[in-house]
Amino acid sequence: MFERVAVFGVGLIGGSFALALDRINGARRIVGVGRNSPSSRANLERALQLGVIDEIARDEEEALRGTDLVMLAAPVQQTEALLAAIQPHLTLHAIVTDAGSTKQNVVEAAQRALGGKFPQFVPGHPIAGKENSGVEAAEATLYDGKRCILTPLSDTAGHAFERVRDMWTACGAVVSSMDPAQHDRVFASVSHLPHLLAFALVAAIAREDDAAVKFAHAGGGFRDFTRIAASSPEMWRDICLANKPALLRELTAFEQEVALLRRLINDGDADAVQREFARAREIRGALRF
Amino acid sequence: MFERVAVFGVGLIGGSFALALDRINGARRIVGVGRNSPSSRANLERALQLGVIDEIARDEEEALRGTDLVMLAAPVQQTEALLAAIQPHLTLHAIVTDAGSTKQNVVEAAQRALGGKFPQFVPGHPIAGKENSGVEAAEATLYDGKRCILTPLSDTAGHAFERVRDMWTACGAVVSSMDPAQHDRVFASVSHLPHLLAFALVAAIAREDDAAVKFAHAGGGFRDFTRIAASSPEMWRDICLANKPALLRELTAFEQEVALLRRLINDGDADAVQREFARAREIRGALRF
Known part of the structure; x- marks a missing residue:
């Protein structure tokens, strides 16, 4: 179980992840983080109302405080900027993973943004989606029986990889590994x-x-x-x-x-x-x- | 109600038509006609076993005897040859219609093959299908709530058009008309x-x-x-x-x-x-x- 999980981007993918994690008692507390826009704030408020997250973090520093798992579920182009903002606040025992649909560019972005902390990053791609987006469409069962691909590199920390793999398995996904390319x-x-x-x-x-x-x-x-x-x-x-x-x-x-x-x-x-x-x-x- | 209906091509489309017509008591007797091939004969035997048709006709002459409605539900490239074979046996009060997915070439084929009997032909296209084909996939409800397009020409007989339109409506389809092109x-x-x-x-x-x-x-x-x-x-x-x-x-x-x-x-x-x-x-x- 994780103590505190920070979900960046609480839409269909991030929201369903939060619900799935909650269903298996996989996190003591789940915090949602969004962009500094009215629509993003409204979406986080809705996520809070729906019980998808336990609290809203105002910034990366607040989001990372005491957090041992970070899930990036924002649009994939934002990955590098998000990781760069997270990096200073990332403690040694925290794990970062993502749900991005592309992996080579995410891995390259993580290498640049995380530097020496790159081994704490486990690139992932849960293969689930619907045509509806937003937290209203989130479902605790979205990942049941669905594939989740992890694309670890040789320098990805073994224990980080295993914890992310076991977490997705517990959430109902069928996990496998593949080269990012x-x-x-x-x-x-x-x-x-x-x-x-x-x-x-x-x-x-x-x-x-x-x-x-x-x-x-x-x-x-x-x-x-x-x-x-x-x-x-x-x-x-x-x-x-x-x-x-x-x-x-x-x-x-x-x-x-x-x-x-x-x-x-x-x-x-x-x-x-x-x-x-x-x-x-x-x-x-x-x-x- | 029709006295005797001949269905050429008792697959998904023709078989479902026969079942839909039977459900509304739209035909006293339904006869199936196929190609002179082992697989076509086996399909017709199966249609007979399943109760989709009441009898199998060996040729066009037998199929047309006492028949007041002909439905062409064979692949659309066969239309002209079928109509040419039917034409000599087509009595004045019989109506011919089809379920082909294209209409301009069907209309042209019918004009060539039927000649002076062309007004008895009502070109049609019920918009229903599934990825499965063959009589085993046929369903009495296939056309329920589905569109059916009729593409009559100025010389199409008004009473023939009306009977085909009313029949499809009774079978559950939503009928509309359009120019073949x-x-x-x-x-x-x-x-x-x-x-x-x-x-x-x-x-x-x-x-x-x-x-x-x-x-x-x-x-x-x-x-x-x-x-x-x-x-x-x-x-x-x-x-x-x-x-x-x-x-x-x-x-x-x-x-x-x-x-x-x-x-x-x-x-x-x-x-x-x-x-x-x-x-x-x-x-x-x-x-x-």
Whole structure:
């Protein structure tokens, strides 16, 4: 059990983490920290009202006082600034972890911002999300049965890694480890690119003259395909920018496949179109979630 | 009520239609017709066992004997050959309709194949589907509350249109009318293109060296985005080829949006990326299904 846990960013991810930790009696006290903006303050007040956190910290110094676990659940572009603000107040026995959807840039940011305290940082990525954001959408069961990837480096402290791993396991997640670069390639492919494409499809149709009649006739296929286009624009902007190299490589591979399909359809090559679709169907049909 | 209804293609769509019609006592007898292949014959036997149809017709002549409604629910590329085979046996009071996902090519096929009997044809498109195909997946409730688009022409017989419209309404569908060309633009945009893109994403990842680890880490976003990639390859091949001009136009618009997002991400233009995502989110979030 942790004595005092500071959650930076008490939205869907951070709020659900706080609720999950509370459910397993994993923390004696949970403090929430946000940005110095009216909307962020209102969100923290709501988190307090909902019982997601026990108190609100005004700044990093107050947040870190007596804290033995820091969870960063703010948009990933803020990681370096947050870690730099935390660093002076980070005691030796405190552990820092994060829930960012990209890992290579987070690791590099942590190396720069934490310096000699970098071994206390355990980079993590719980694979859970919904299209709704904000603390109102938080759920204690969000991580039940979901994967959580940790991407420790050779200089990550073993005991810090183990405590974070055991905590996520106790919260219901299925924990595994991966190299940060491999993590970023994997999620560029199966998460970041689909989000980009879903946003792009809705934005493209919206530009057309007959957008209204088109959207009015969208059915279940469109609903599910574009569900993730209702995700947080700020969060996904940050992820796309943070994971730019891997994302654009995956996008290129996708565009090559689309160009192939366009050519086959244009040529009326029914057999080849069916072969491509059948290959995709066989693979997709075999996936279990 | 119809005396005798012949369903050509007793799969998910045709089978669900038969079950829905039976539920409302809309037909005294329902006969199923398939292709002359072992798998098609086995499917019809299964449909008979399941009570989806009352009998199996060996050919068009037998299928049309005493029949006052013909439903074409076979893959859309077969429409012209089917209508040509039906035409000689079509009595004056019989109505023909279809459930094809594209309408302009179906209307043109019907004009060629039916000639002077074209007014008896009511082109239709019930907007319902699942990723599962075949008669085993058929459900009497598939069309409940779903849209059904009819695309009659000026020479479509008014009484035929009304009977088909009233029948779909009684089966639980919400019926509306549209011009065939507009229909094809609308569904290229919100149905055919998403299917193409979902097939393409799965096929693109499958080509990569680390495909296995990527698919192993796919989460809920990927699951929903690619759900339609488990749809029937034959059916979607036919739809993509049948609606080629509209589909490729929509694909071009989509590719332009993707190219814009690629440039903005490559330039690190955070504000512009967020603006595009936020626009898509606002529209997607407001859609009701």
